[in-house]
Each structure stands twice: as C-alpha cells, then as structure tokens.
Ligand SMILES: [Zn+2]
C-alpha cells in the first residue's frame with residue numbers, strides 16, 4: 001500500500017500538510033481557546049487540519065476556475081498543466097522544492113480532473129452489486145437498512161465518495177461506501193470532520209446558553225460527530241452499520257456540549 005493507494009485529493013491534502021507549516025502556538029488566541037475548552041491540544045490539531053482542508057479546497061476551486069477561463073480562450077486542454085502551474089505559481093507562495101512544486105501541479109490537475117467525473121450509472125450499479133456481494137446492506141454513517149429498490153426515499157441507496165469527488169476523491173472502490181441518501185446529502189462535500197465548521201460547535205456551550213442542547217444540533221453537525229468518531233460507538237467501538245444510529249453524549253459530563261467533548265454511542269450505551 002504505497003501513496004498511490006490514496007486518492008489524488010488525499011495525496012494533495014497530505015502534501016499541503018507537509019508544506020504549510022503551522023506549529024501549534026505556545027500562546028495567543030487559539031492556545032487560549034484550547035485552554036478554555038480544556039481540549040489538551042485537540043482544538044489546535046483540529047484548527048490545523050481545517051486550514052489544510054480549506055487550502056485544498058481553495059487550490060482546487062481556483063485552479064478549476066483558471067482552467068475554465070483558459071479553455072474559453074484556447075478551446076483545448078493542451079494548455080491545462082501550464083495554466084494550473086501559472087495559477088499556482090502566481091497565487092500561492094508556499095516554499096516548495098522543485099519536486100514538491102511538480103507534485104503539487106500534477107495533483108491539483110488530477111483533482112480538477114476527478115471533480116468533473118461523476119459516477120456513471122454502470123459504475124454506480126457495479127459498486128452497489130459489490131456492496132451486496134460483501135453483505136453490506138446498511139448505511140455506514142447512520143446504520144439504516146438501505147432500500148435498494150427505490151431512488152427517492154431517505155434510505156435509498158447512495159454510493160458515497162469517502163473523500164469527496166469534488167476535491168479529488170476518485171471512484172476506486174476503496175473510496176466508495178454505501179450510504180443512505182439522507183446521510184450523503186448531509187455529508188455533502190466535506191473532506192474531514194474538521195471541515196464542517198467545527199469551531200462553531202466547539203465554542204457553543206450550555207453554560208449561559210441555556211437553550212443550547214443536543215436537540216439543537218442540526219443533522220449536518222450530527223453527521224460530523226459520527227465521522228469524527230469513525231462512525232463507531234465511542235464506548236464499545238461497535239460500528240453504526242451493525243449497531244444502528246448512534247446518539248451523541250457528553251464525554252465529560254461536567255464539561256460543556258462542545259465539539260470535542262461530544263462522543264457518539266450505540267443504543268446499548270444510551271441510558272435514554
Ligand atoms: Zn444514513
């Protein structure tokens with residue numbers, strides 16, 4: 001399993017994390033937030049990751065736009081790599097070795113390319129067949145039994161890109177998962193739990209915000225919690241695909257309902 005077993009998008013975000021150096025600060029606003037949340041560095045880590053995924057998003061969108069504009073002028077794709085190279089060289093000043101720069105250009109190009117490739121009906125059907133052959137019949141995020149026969153129910157079958165196709169998650173089988181239509185919609189094009197505006201949840205708490213409760217978490221945020229915990233019960237490790245829908249709980253009951261203090265639990269661990 002070399003680097004090539006990762007999708008172009010994952011490879012790109014790995015490369016970005018190598019070149020965008022952001023040491024965890026010893027002091028300052030973010031460090032204070034981490035202390036306030038008693039997060040023990042976890043908030044800083046999430047913050048760092050969100051910057052990496054945000055940078056990935058911007059590089060791909062920017063390059064994609066530059067390329068589209070160039071296509072209008074040149075009407076052919078021969079200029080694609082130089083155009084992307086030019087865009088990246090002029091807009092981002094990471095300090096890159098020549099080898100890293102070449103890899104960055106090629107990866108951004110692969111990501112832009114992957115973002116234009118939707119699953120064909122044949123690919124989708126083949127993946128669904130493969131899931132059934134592997135006896136995978138439930139949504140990996142919420143655990144609902146998938147309805148393979150309809151297309152417009154909440155629990156209709158969706159073939160989900162684990163790393164989103166929009167950002168260079170290609171359609172190799174290892175990057176595909178069976179999900180219900182609803183979860184696929186909520187996960188949207190987020191690349192990682194840190195990519196769901198986690199800081200908005202991190203800084204919400206119940207002390208002084210009496211109205212904040214787990215009932216107020218919107219579906220998209222609940223999906224972010226599931227993904228943060230690997231879609232497994234935080235306590236026993238049973239996956240949602242076998243345990244059914246996981247509910248949120250406070251890991252440390254004395255602490256507030258912030259992103260990092262929220263775990264997910266199976267029904268056996270849900271005291272109700
Ligand atoms: Zn689901």
Ligand SMILES: [Zn+2]
Pocket residue numbers: 233234235236237238265266267268269
């Ligand atoms: Zn459990």
